[in-house]
Amino acid sequence: MDLKFGSLEGDDLNVTFGDVRGVEAASDGTIYVLDEQAAEVRVFDSSGEYLRTIVRSGEGPGEIGSANGIRLSGDTLLWIHDTRQWTIMGVDPTGEEVRRFFKPVMSYGYIWDGVFDDRGRYWRSTTHGDEDPGYPPPPGLSLWSERRYYKSYELSTGATDSVYVGESRFRSYGYTTPAGWGFLPLPFEAAELIEVNPSGGFWRAHNASYRIARTGESGDTLVVIEAGLPVQRFTDVDRDAYVESIVDDQPELRREAEEVAALTPDVKPILEGLFVDDEGRLWVERVTPRGAPTLYDRYSEDGDYLGSVRLAFRAAGPIRVQHGSIYTWVVDELGVHYVVRAPL
Incomplete structure (x- = not known):
């Protein structure tokens, strides 16, 4: 990484983050950071120096009740997802509200x-x-x-x-x-991964196999990506380890834990997630062993392999790939949030 900023304590509270929920970057390197705890969007230059706060807590124009994400459209419009007012608000680089609409789906997750x-x-x-x-x-x-x-x-x-x-x-x-x-958690559940492709349609995959398809909105398959990765089987050793992880804290649940262990699939997931970067490239996150660096494979919209990226740090939230760099945040052992940037 070539940039990391944040602080546990210090004279400038603007670089002390309570709970980062979004990081976006403009083409000139300007960085926007959403702090959910403070209900603020702060702006930093390309070296991590604080410039200004453009969105604060409140109920008036350009203010938010609580938010769990931001999206930058070009360099002129920052969208903010207000979970308290059930709206999505757009502000310009100075923080002036220019657009607002009620969400078409009245629910939200952590990010x-x-x-x-x-x-x-x-x-x-x-x-x-x-x-x-x-x-x-x-x-x-x-x-x-x-x-x-x-x-x-x-x-x-x-x-x-x-x-x-x-x-x-x-x-x-x-x-x-x-x-x-x-x-009780059911480990290694099979699931379908779906990601909207901004140029149209969707990227779709099942997490238990490395087969990814780009489909149109009508459901027709346009591109298929496949890779012959080895299957990771769920063994009796894995099942025993799961049972012990439950009974270590709740010994009275041994029978229930053994029933859940018997329900686990024969193979473990291979894929963790999908996203599309600012140049339309698909990033495929592989499942990696606990504690191992996160690994992504990259593809063009036509399915051409463009290489892989292994992060040198443990991201605490989704990564954003913008203007040739990765932006996200990390959390240290003291729970301190830091914004980080890493060139591709």
Whole structure:
């Protein structure tokens, strides 16, 4: 990495971050940082020097209640995902509000995962189903399915639309004890990975195999990427280790942990995630051993292999690849947040 800034304590509180939830960079190297704890967006120059704060907490124009992500459109419009006001707000580089719209999907995760495509549409995934087991969970294994959609919002007209991308199946394992109820994690669950391609359509893959397809919005397959990586099998040693990881903290759950271990798939996931960078290249994150550096394979939109990137640090959030550099944040052993940049 060629830049790292942040502070546990110091004279300048503007470089002390409570909870970073987004880092974006303009073409001249200007860096925008969202601190969720302070409900602020701060601006830094390419050397990490603080310049100004352009968004603060509040309910007026250009102010946010709480936010969990930012997206920079060109160099002139910064979108902010306000989770308290259920809106997405756009501000210019000075912080003046120039646009606002209500979210087409009324939910959010830890980090905002919405995408703006090249046609000026905002995309976000959503699901619909009637089989959720509810709360408190019934003891044992529960199974249900939901229909998965990607919903779009046309910025110029306000029109909304959706694309059906298939059915998602879910499993959970509930338990009850005299102290209450909870869930046991089901390790290495199979899942489909879907990422909006800003130039149109989607990138899709199943995490248990290295086969990635670019599809159109109508579902037709346009490009397929395959790699013959060795299968990682889930062994009896893995199952025993899972059981012991549960009973170390909750010895009364041995029977339940053994039942969950018996439900694990035969093979482990190969893929961790997908994203598209500012030049339209697909980044495929592989599953790596615990503690090992994160590894990405890169491809053109036509599926040509462009090389791999192994991070020299452990990112605490999603990475953004902009203008030839990787931007993200890291957290040290004291819980201090630092913004980092690394050239490709």
